[in-house]
Amino acid sequence: MKVQMSMNLDMNQGMLLALLIMCMVVGSCLAEETPGYLMYVQGGSSTLTEGTTGNLTLTTNDVIPYYEIQVADRTILLPMEGVSSYDLPLNTALVLNSADGELVYLVKTRSWLFDAEKKTLTLEIQPLEFYEGERLKRFTETGQNLSAEKGGKELSTGLYFEITGENPDNEIWPPKTDCVYMARWGKCPHTMTEDQFIDYCLKNYPAVKQQCDT
Numbered sequence: 001m002k003v004q005m006s007m008n009l010d011m012n013q014g015m016l017l018a019l020l021i022m023c024m025v026v027g028s029c030l031a032e033e034t035p036g037y038l039m040y041v042q043g044g045s046s047t048l049t050e051g052t053t054g055n056l057t058l059t060t061n062d063v064i065p066y067y068e069i070q071v072a073d074r075t076i077l078l079p080m081e082g083v084s085s086y087d088l089p090l091n092t093a094l095v096l097n098s099a100d101g102e103l104v105y106l107v108k109t110r111s112w113l114f115d116a117e118k119k120t121l122t123l124e125i126q127p128l129e130f131y132e133g134e135r136l137k138r139f140t141e142t143g144q145n146l147s148a149e150k151g152g153k154e155l156s157t158g159l160y161f162e163i164t165g166e167n168p169d170n171e172i173w174p175p176k177t178d179c180v181y182m183a184r185w186g187k188c189p190h191t192m193t194e195d196q197f198i199d200y201c202l203k204n205y206p207a208v209k210q211q212c213d214t
Contacts, residue, residue, distance in 0.1 A: 036135060038070070040067060040159070042156065043159075044063075051124065056107075059120055060123075060157045060159070063080065063121045065119065080114045085180075091107075093158075093159070094107055094158075109124070109125055109161065139160070178201075179202055180198060183198050
């Protein structure tokens with residue numbers, strides 16, 4: 001009887017161990033397969049101020065009015081006004097380039113505001129103590145502690161935002177995004193609803209783009 005109980009116990013322990021190993025393997029595979037990409041924004045000098053909630057406010061001047069993403073084997077530039085469509089918060093690598101070299105900080109972006117007229121991007125950020133992702137991993141070795149006195153001395157500012165989700169479809173990007181942008185912010189007078197305009201734009205993309213770009 002004791003032998004039988006011992007055998008059953010060993011079998012149960014073995015099954016439990018196998019189940020744990022399977023869960024670890026599946027979890028690891030799922031983590032590796034999480035889709036996503038990097039969004040890059042470039043600007044000039046930046047200023048950092050301390051907030052009342054422990055966050056920092058980063059204001060970057062002379063921001064190029066287009067952000068950059070990689071789709072398949074090509075680089076696509078999209079208007080900065082469209083950044084509001086991304087969900088926050090976002091893990092971010094802040095790169096400050098000065099005459100003394102490059103300083104890198106890993107932060108979490110909690111809010112952002114792009115002023116097209118002033119060409120400024122204002123972010124509410126929080127220093128990131130731990131990073132467990134993949135796309136910003138190359139910045140972790142040079143990451144430093146961030147404080148308010150760090151800004152203002154750099155010649156340029158680079159921001160790498162980690163976007164989680166499916167990569168844009170190379171076949172409908174950028175036409176679909178262009179149509180959404182033109183429907184919301186473009187100079188395209190029309191009496192259609194936003195969805196109607198986007199559908200019309202996709203069906204007549206070259207003509208609509210030419211009309212709205214002039």
